Amino acid sequence: MSKRIDVKDLNVYYGKFLAVEGVNINIDARSVTAFIGPSGCGKSTFLRTLNRMHEVLPGARVEGEVLLDGDNLYAQGVDPVTVRSQIGMVFQRPNPFPTMSIRDNVLAGVKLNNRRISKSDADALVEKSLQGANLWNEVKDRLNKPGSGLSGGQQQRLCIARAIAVQPDVILMDEPCSALDPISTLAVEDLINELKENYTVVIVTHNMQQAARVSDKTAFFNIAGAGKPGKLIEYADTQTIFSNPSVKATEDYVSGRFG
Amino acid sequence: MSSNSLTSAGASGRTGDKVFSGFALGAGALILLVLFSVATFLVVQAAPTFVANPSEVAGGEGFWKYILPLVLGTVIAAAIALLIATPVSVGVALFISHFAPRRLAQGFGYIIDLLAAIPSVVYGAWGVAFLAPAMAPGYQWLADNAGWFPLFAGPASATGKTILTAGIVLAVMVIPIVTSLSREIFLQTPKLHEEAALALGATRWEMIRMAVFPFGRPGVVSAIMLGLGRALGETMAVALVLSSGPLIASLIRSGNQTIAAEIALNFPEATGLSLSTLIAAGLVLFVITLAVNMLARWIVGRHKEFSGAN
Numbered sequence: 001m002s003k004r005i006d007v008k009d010l011n012v013y014y015g016k017f018l019a020v021e022g023v024n025i026n027i028d029a030r031s032v033t034a035f036i037g038p039s040g041c042g043k044s045t046f047l048r049t050l051n052r053m054h055e056v057l058p059g060a061r062v063e064g065e066v067l068l069d070g071d072n073l074y075a076q077g078v079d080p081v082t083v084r085s086q087i088g089m090v091f092q093r094p095n096p097f098p099t100m101s102i103r104d105n106v107l108a109g110v111k112l113n114n115r116r117i118s119k120s121d122a123d124a125l126v127e128k129s130l131q132g133a134n135l136w137n138e139v140k141d142r143l144n145k146p147g148s149g150l151s152g153g154q155q156q157r158l159c160i161a162r163a164i165a166v167q168p169d170v171i172l173m174d175e176p177c178s179a180l181d182p183i184s185t186l187a188v189e190d191l192i193n194e195l196k197e198n199y200t201v202v203i204v205t206h207n208m209q210q211a212a213r214v215s216d217k218t219a220f221f222n223i224a225g226a227g228k229p230g231k232l233i234e235y236a237d238t239q240t241i242f243s244n245p246s247v248k249a250t251e252d253y254v255s256g257r258f259g
Numbered sequence: 260m261s262s263n264s265l266t267s268a269g270a271s272g273r274t275g276d277k278v279f280s281g282f283a284l285g286a287g288a289l290i291l292l293v294l295f296s297v298a299t300f301l302v303v304q305a306a307p308t309f310v311a312n313p314s315e316v317a318g319g320e321g322f323w324k325y326i327l328p329l330v331l332g333t334v335i336a337a338a339i340a341l342l343i344a345t346p347v348s349v350g351v352a353l354f355i356s357h358f359a360p361r362r363l364a365q366g367f368g369y370i371i372d373l374l375a376a377i378p379s380v381v382y383g384a385w386g387v388a389f390l391a392p393a394m395a396p397g398y399q400w401l402a403d404n405a406g407w408f409p410l411f412a413g414p415a416s417a418t419g420k421t422i423l424t425a426g427i428v429l430a431v432m433v434i435p436i437v438t439s440l441s442r443e444i445f446l447q448t449p450k451l452h453e454e455a456a457l458a459l460g461a462t463r464w465e466m467i468r469m470a471v472f473p474f475g476r477p478g479v480v481s482a483i484m485l486g487l488g489r490a491l492g493e494t495m496a497v498a499l500v501l502s503s504g505p506l507i508a509s510l511i512r513s514g515n516q517t518i519a520a521e522i523a524l525n526f527p528e529a530t531g532l533s534l535s536t537l538i539a540a541g542l543v544l545f546v547i548t549l550a551v552n553m554l555a556r557w558i559v560g561r562h563k564e565f566s567g568a569n
């Protein structure tokens with residue numbers, strides 16, 4: 001199920017503004033990759049190009065290739081809807097559908113494209129996904145209550161359950177813990193560790209310890225100055241990035257001596 | 260004086276607060292006062308009708324016999340208008356908010372807002388001069404081919420001045436209002452939820468069903484209620500378009516009448532008891548509007564827990 005991602009010479013534009021330039025990166029299947037870097041360097045922008053979510057933003061476009069197990073996401077005739085059903089995304093702010101119950105939130109993606117699912121299959125899938133998101137025990141008695149009634153951390157795990165319920169190949173997470181308390185953060189980090197057994201996970205984070213704790217490889221992005229494009233500076237094993245980076249800027253950033 | 264410095268420091272900064280809360284309270288009270296005095300006026304003026312000898316009230320059989328067909332006529336016309344206007348308005352609003360290219364959407368939006376400002380006489384004139392004659396052959400066809408169905412029973416009106424035509428004219432009048440409000444609401448759908456749907460692999464239409472409609476539902480119901488208010492209370496357009504008569508089931512024959520149009524047509528010559536009867540009719544319209552609004556609030560409120568407000 002899990003697939004690898006290879007990015008070749010990717011440029012991302014917002015209108016005429018080149019936001020991210022010349023990214024080449026190879027992300028292994030069944031691994032956790034962290035993107036770190038200063039604010040505004042294009043981490044979110046780049047992450048969104050991995051499942052074509054950037055197309056939702058006005059004026060955003062890309063040049064280059066993103067290969068999912070060798071298939072180019074940007075080849076002619078590829079439907080972004082198909083891409084997104086295989087590459088799921090979890091956002092910075094928890095966003096369960098407020099008018100849906102917890103159960104319906106988990107099933108939201110599964111019921112798309114007129115797919116039918118029997119009640120017993122649905123029940124099984126809800127339980128499996130919520131188990132997978134470490135949320136089952138907390139919500140099993142109130143599956144029919146609204147998802148918006150959960151705590152922030154629970155909502156975020158609900159969003160992760162919703163993302164894994166469609167059994168994607170890859171899960172992208174954009175600062176999934178930045179709105180959460182330390183305990184919820186740990187719960188989500190534990191979850192990410194478990195997810196990599198089945199999924200390819202890419203996570204953007206501002207929290208160095210988090211990157212060090214959860215990821216196998218780390219990519220450092222940087223920006224030369226305001227209005228300049230963001231670039232991938234260094235990409236290596238997380239251990240190497242944090243203990244023995246080969247680029248000075250990386251070392252400055254991870255040691256907090258930035259700017 | 261005051262030994263506690265916290266108590267004295269707080270008071271000075273509150274003037275703005277006090278002025279504003281006083282103002283808000285005053286405005287609220289004023290609205291209630293106006294509503295109350297209108298209601299009192301209506302009740303006092305209408306009272307003679309309810310106590311009068313039934314044979315003296317218009318129609319000669321008492322007020323309720325007189326008003327019932329008008330109530331039904333009003334409801335039929337408004338129902339036709341909303342049945343047509345709701346899907347069209349929601350569709351157009353969605354097109355503007357989520358489908359049309361930005362430039363086109365803006366132009367479209369302006370045109371819709373302009374349409375909302377056209378006076379009702381103009382719609383009425385359009386209804387008699389253009390729509391009614393244009394509909395007449397269609398009514399004839401309906402009477403010939405679907406005449407067994409009570410709503411389309413013949414003989415069809417030759418002029419086309421029927422309750423169905425009036426309902427369509429009302430729909431056209433209501434559409435700009437409902438569209439304009441719905442569009443504003445759809446545009447405010449949180450990006451967060453739209454993106455949540457798209458990231459799951461939803462198509463645009465699925466995203467609209469998952470994120471836009473649930474968010475916009477209460478607002479759209481309010482918009483429809485405003486439109487309904489206009490449809491129920493419309494006098495000129497209906498008076499012009501409908502060639503009125505007694506209550507009948509067929510939508511394509513001349514006949515039926517609405518409360519508002521009845522009041523408008525008879526008001527100039529009304530005195531004494533007949534004036535009082537018309538005001539009583541107005542009171543009934545008031546009650547219908549209130550009832551429909553409460554029903555709509557109740558429908559929206561049923562799923563409060565899931566409204567996303569928490």
Ligand SMILES: Nc1ncnc2c1ncn2[C@@H]1O[C@H](COP(=O)(O)OP(=O)(O)OP(=O)(O)O)[C@@H](O)[C@H]1O
Binds near residue numbers: 014042043058
């Ligand atoms: N919708 C947009 N339209 C135009 N420019 C944008 C848009 N979103 C982001 N940008 C620009 O692209 C650049 C990269 O932004 P991005 O959000 O990817 O940074 P980031 O690394 O995720 O920052 P942060 O860590 O603060 O989230 C910034 O210069 C930003 O101003």
Ligand SMILES: [Mg+2]
Binds near residue numbers: 044
């Ligand atoms: Mg970001």
